[in-house]
Amino acid sequence: MTTEVGKSVLITGASSGIGKELATLFARDGYHLILVSRSEDRLQTVADEFNRQYGTSSTVIEKDLSKPDSAQQVYDEVNRQGLTVNVLVNNAGVGAHGLFATETNLQKELDIIQLNVTTLVQLTKLFVRDMVARNEGKVLNLASIASTMPNPLVAIYGATKAFVLSFSEALYNELKDSNVTVTALLPPATDTDWFNKAGAENTVVAQGDLADPAKVAKDGYEALMAGKDKVISGASTKLAAAMASVLPSQQSANASRKQMSPPSEKSDSSSANLVIGIGVAALVATGVVAAIMYRNANPLEKAKYRYKWKRALGTVQDIAQSAVKQASDAKSKVQSQVSDLGDEVTSKAQALKAKAKAEQLKYKVKRKVADIDDASIGSMVMD
Template sequence: MDTQKSKTALITGASSGIGQELAKLFAKDGYNLVLVARSTDKLNELGGRFWDEFGVETTVITKDLSEEDAARDVYNQVREKNLTVDVLVNDAGVGLHGLFATDTDWEKEKALIHLNVLTTTQMTKLFLKDMVARNEGKILNLASLVSIMPMPLMAVYGATKAYVNNFTQSLVNELKNTNVTITALLPNATDTDFFNKAGAAHTKVTENLDDPAVVAKDAYNALMKGAHKVIPGGFSNKSQEIMAYVTPQEALAGMMRKNMEPKDETLSEEKNNKAAWAWGISLGAVVLAGAALALLYNTSSTYDKARYRHKAGKLKSDADEVYDDVKDTLINGLNNVREAVVTAKQVVAKAKETLAEAWS
C-alpha cells in the first residue's frame, strides 16, 4: 500500500464499470474514498470491501446526479463532513440510442445532458476552486473516443462528450501555472452496463469491447502523471484518434453509424470487416505518424534529432506488428481488406495534404 492515507478521492458513478475499477485503484494506493451514485447498498458493499482489503475509509453519498443542482448538494455534504477532496473523478454518465428526430425521448435526453454536461461542469467548478486555493489537486473527466468524432444514432451522447473533452482541454491551459492538473479520459467502447442502459446492447459495437479494468489502470496512471488526456488500450485505439483528425467527417460519420446499427446474422463477416477496417486505419496512422516524425526531424536541433531517431525505431516496430496482423487478416478475407486499404489511402492522402500545408 502507498502512503496516501491522508488523501481523499471523490468518484461519481462508482457503483460499477470504470468508476468502480478506479475506486479500487485509489483504495489500493491508500486513498480514502467518497463514492457517489444512486445505489446505496452497492456503495456500502464496496466500502466494506475496500476497508477489509486496504484499510481505507469510505464515505457514501447517494445521489441522482441528473437532478437539478445535484452537484451543489454533493459538495455541501462533503463540506459538512469536513472532508478535503484531493482528487475528483467525474465518471458518471449515460447514453441514449436511436434516431434523434423520431426515436429518442426528450425527457431522457434532457436528463442525459444534465448529467453528462451540467453536473460534470458544476462538480468541476465547485471542487476546482478549492483545489486552486490550495494550489494542489487532480481532476479526471470521463469524455470518450467519440468526443472527437460524429456519433449517429447516439448524437446527443456524442455531443455531450465533445463538450467534456473541449471543456477539459480549455481548463488544462487555464491551470498551466498551478499545481492542479486536469485529465480527459477518452476510452473506446468498454464492457460495462453502459450500452444496456442506453438501449444499445443489440448494436455491432458491442462485439468488441475493452476491459474496464484496463481502461481504469491507464486512466489512473495518466491522472497521476498529470497528463492532459489519455486514450486507454493499444495502438489500434490510439490510431483511431489520428483517423478522426484526418478522415472527412462524412466518411467518419458513416463508419460510426455502421458500428451503432443492429447486429445481423453475418457475424463472422462483420468481425472480418471490423478487423480489416482496424488494420487499414492502423496502417494509415503509421504512415501519418511517420510523415509527421519526418517533418519534425528535418526542423529540429541535433539533440532533438537523436530523440526522433529513437521514436522512429519504435514506430517501425509498431508498423511491423500491424503488417503481421494484416497478413493474418488477408488470409481470412481479402475483400474486406480492400475496403480498409481504400481508407488507408484516404488517410495517407490527407496526411500529404496536411504536411504540404505545414511546409508552405
C-alpha cells in the same frame, strides 16, 4: 504502490464499470474514498470490499446526478463531513441509443446532458475553485473515443463527450501555471453495463471486442497521476482517434454509425468515397502513431499490436476494395454514357447528312423545273 493516506478522492458513478475500477486503484493506494451514485446499497458493498481488501475508509453519498441541484448537494455534504477533495473523478455518464428525430426521448436526452455535462461542470467549478485556492488537486474527466467524431444513433451522448474533452483540455491549459491538473480519459468501447443502460446492446460495437474496464481505469489513473492533459486508452483507440483527426467528418460519422447499427445491417457504401490524398494522410498519421507505440512496447504488447493491426488493416482493405468497386462502377457508367452520346451524335450526323442530301436534291429538282420552264418559254418565243 504509493500510499496517499489522508488524501481523499471523490468518484461519481463508482458503483460499477470503469468508475468502480478507478475506485479500486485509489483504494489500493490508500485514498479515503467518497463514492457517489444513485444506488447506496451497491456503493456500500464496494466500500466494504475495499475496507476488507485494503483497509480503506469510505464515505457513500447516494445521489441522482441528473437532477439540477445534485452537484451543489454533493459539495455541501462533503463540506458538512469536513472532507477535502484532493482528486475529483467525474466518471458517471450514460447514453441513449436511437435516431434523434424519431426514436429517442427528449427528456431522457436532457437528463443525459444534465448528468454528462452540467453536473460535471458544476462539480468541477465547485471543487476546482477550492483546489486552486490550495494550489493542489487533480481532476479526471471521463471523455470517450466518441469525443473525437460525430456519433449518429447516439448523437447526444457523443456531443456531451465532445464537450467533456474540449472543456477538459481548455481547463488544463488555464491551470497550467498551478499545481492543479485536469486529465481527460478517452476509453474505447468498454465491457461495462453502459450498452445495456443505453439500449445499445444489439449493435456491432457491443457485440465486438470490448476493452477491459480495469485496463481502461489503469490508463486513466496513470495519466492522472502524471498530470497529463489526456489519455487515449488502447492501441486501436489511438488509431481510431488518429483516423478521425484526418478523415472528413462525414466519413467518421459513417464509420461510427456502422458501429452503432445492428450487426445485420449493411454498411453505408459512401464510406468508400475516401479521397485518396486524405486516405494517404490518415495512413501516414496512423503509421507514425503505431510505429511509436510498437517501438515502446514489450514483446507481449507487440504481439497484441500485430494482431490489432492485422484487424485494422482488414478494415482499411475493406474500405479500399469498396472504393475500387465504386471507381470501377463509375467508370462503367461513364463508358456507357459516352457510348450513348456517341450513338446520339452518329444518328444526329446521319440525320444532318440526310437533310443535306434532301436539300441538294430539292435544289436539283428546282433547277430542272427552272430549265424546263426556260425551255418552254424559249419554244413559245420561237413559235
